[in-house]
Amino acid sequence: MPTGNPSTFVKSFFAESIQAAMTRARLELGTDALLINSREAPPEARHLGKYEVVFGACSEPHPQQVPSAPPTPPAVNQAGVETLLRRVEKIRESLVRATASSVSAGCDKSGAVAQGLIRAGVEPALAREVEEAICQRVARRSVRRIGPRPATGSGAQNLLAEVAAEISSRFEVDSKIGRVTALVGPPGCGKTTTLVKLAIKQGRALSRPVYLISTDTHRIGGAEQLRAFATIVGAAFQAVESANALAQAIEAAPATALVLIDTAGYGAAMLHDLGGEVAAFLGRRQDIDTHLVLTASMRIEDLYNTARLYGAFRPAKLLFTKADEASSLAAVLCVAARRNKPVSFLCAGQSIPEDMEPATKEKVVETLVRQLPTVLGAAA
Numbered sequence: 001m002p003t004g005n006p007s008t009f010v011k012s013f014f015a016e017s018i019q020a021a022m023t024r025a026r027l028e029l030g031t032d033a034l035l036i037n038s039r040e041a042p043p044e045a046r047h048l049g050k051y052e053v054v055f056g057a058c059s060e061p062h063p064q065q066v067p068s069a070p071p072t073p074p075a076v077n078q079a080g081v082e083t084l085l086r087r088v089e090k091i092r093e094s095l096v097r098a099t100a101s102s103v104s105a106g107c108d109k110s111g112a113v114a115q116g117l118i119r120a121g122v123e124p125a126l127a128r129e130v131e132e133a134i135c136q137r138v139a140r141r142s143v144r145r146i147g148p149r150p151a152t153g154s155g156a157q158n159l160l161a162e163v164a165a166e167i168s169s170r171f172e173v174d175s176k177i178g179r180v181t182a183l184v185g186p187p188g189c190g191k192t193t194t195l196v197k198l199a200i201k202q203g204r205a206l207s208r209p210v211y212l213i214s215t216d217t218h219r220i221g222g223a224e225q226l227r228a229f230a231t232i233v234g235a236a237f238q239a240v241e242s243a244n245a246l247a248q249a250i251e252a253a254p255a256t257a258l259v260l261i262d263t264a265g266y267g268a269a270m271l272h273d274l275g276g277e278v279a280a281f282l283g284r285r286q287d288i289d290t291h292l293v294l295t296a297s298m299r300i301e302d303l304y305n306t307a308r309l310y311g312a313f314r315p316a317k318l319l320f321t322k323a324d325e326a327s328s329l330a331a332v333l334c335v336a337a338r339r340n341k342p343v344s345f346l347c348a349g350q351s352i353p354e355d356m357e358p359a360t361k362e363k364v365v366e367t368l369v370r371q372l373p374t375v376l377g378a379a380a
Contacts (some may be wrong), residue, residue: 010056014041014049021053029057034085056087113163116372121330123300126337130170134162164369168361171336173343174317175358177202178289180250180259182282184313185293186306187265190321190347194293195262196229197353198345202258203235209257210235213249215278216264217241226262243281250288261288271309283314290315291344296332297325303335317344320359324348328367332359 011029015021018038025033037054045052113134117127177198183191195212203210212230214237216222223239230237236253240246246261253259266275282290292315294303307318318339320332323346336343346363349355 010036010054012052012054014045014052016050018051018053021049021051025053025055029055033057113159113372117163117330117368120328120368120371121300121326122368123330123334123338126170126334130163130166134159134166137162137166160369160372163372164365167333167365167368171333171343171361171364173359173361175344177291177344178287179257180261180287181289181291182261182263182313183291183293183319184263184279184282184310184315185265186310187267189265189293189295191265191293192226192229192262193350193352194319194321194345194347194356195226195260196233197347197356199229199233199235199258199260200353201356203260204233209254211249211253211257211259212237212262213246213259214239214262215241215246216262218264218274222264223262243277246278246281268309271312276312279312283312289317291317291319292341293319293321294331294335295325296320296323296329296346298331300331300334303331304338307335307339315341317342319343319345319347321347324355328371329364330368332364333368 011025013021013025013028015024021038022035025035033055034057035053036056039052041049041052111128111131113131114124114127117130118124122130181198183195185191199210199212202208210233212226212235214223214226216226217239227237227239229235236257238249240249250259250261263278264275271279282288290313292307292310292313294306298306318332318336318341320329320343323329323332329346332343332346335341343359343364345356346359347356
């Protein structure tokens with residue numbers, strides 16, 4: 001493709017390996033051609049080959065016949081190479097600016113992406129990290145595809161897609177539960193109701209026997225609610241007062257049973273004294289799938305503090321309740337990203353078992369990017 005100088009050309013070559021693409025480029029452009037860039041082919045060009053290499057040459061390429069034997073390399077014209085390098089660098093800079101302008105339109109507009117995410121409830125530091133990562137990724141695209149390409153959306157639409165992809169990469173989801181699963185979390189977060197939802201959806205609906213165990217024996221009537229639920233859903237129930245009793249109850253359950261453990265909600269002052277034994281037990285039992293239950297509508301700072309306190313239980317996953325009371329699922333993103341834990345389920349109400357669903361990245365991301373078009377438009 002001709003550039004600003006009619007004697008300088010830049011062209012992309014596609015093949016199943018970088019070496020094969022380079023061979024094609026050398027045959028067509030000659031041995032003086034300069035390698036500018038190599039990368040995996042973009043999705044829209046994947047049908048042409050797995051890899052793309054970009055070469056530059058000082059004269060218009062003429063296809064050559066494949067020789068029967070490798071030609072003898074000509075003497076290197078050092079002055080010509082230096083001239084080509086200077087021209088290629090100017091071309092590279094021009095292409096970088098053209099590529100970045102269509103996607104990163106909001107990156108330099110007073111932090112529009114970060115502002116939109118903060119407005120959606122994301123922690124400011126994390127929002128700025130997301131925006132910076134997007135701008136860096138765009139800047140690394142040093143050469144865009146040469147030749148015909150399918151039409152793309154507007155710069156704002158491309159930017160929204162980049163934001164969604166970056167947010168999605170910041171956390172994981174995992175809705176599988178172990179044969180023995182425990183729920184831990186602060187008072188009032190909805191552990192008992194969530195446990196019953198799991199008993200119905202993961203146990204009774206799949207014709208598995210269910211054993212419900214409660215360690216909430218210090219609070220008056222703490223285990224009675226779960227006992228009543230167990231009777232309704234036809235599950236076995238046992239209340240235990242110590243870690244040793246909990247271990248015995250787990251071992252007594254049939255190997256085919258789904259064992260669900262409900263724990264007491266401990267405040268910061270009571271966590272060490274009353275919850276220390278259970279925390280130590282669950283922390284060392286790697287065969288128990290422990291989920292930390294958090295409220296999606298809580299302030300981010302409070303969630304961080306709670307997650308830190310309940311780190312003593314060594315939870316493997318995060319489960320969020322009261323998602324219907326939150327304007328966005330920013331809390332899910334922030335805690336999952338900062339604690340590096342996958343999200344298992346999202347609960348959005350008291351209805352049993354309807355108001356619980358496996359966590360998906362799409363649901364979390366959608367609640368965060370839906371406000372961005374307005375913010376980006378204002379920054380334009």
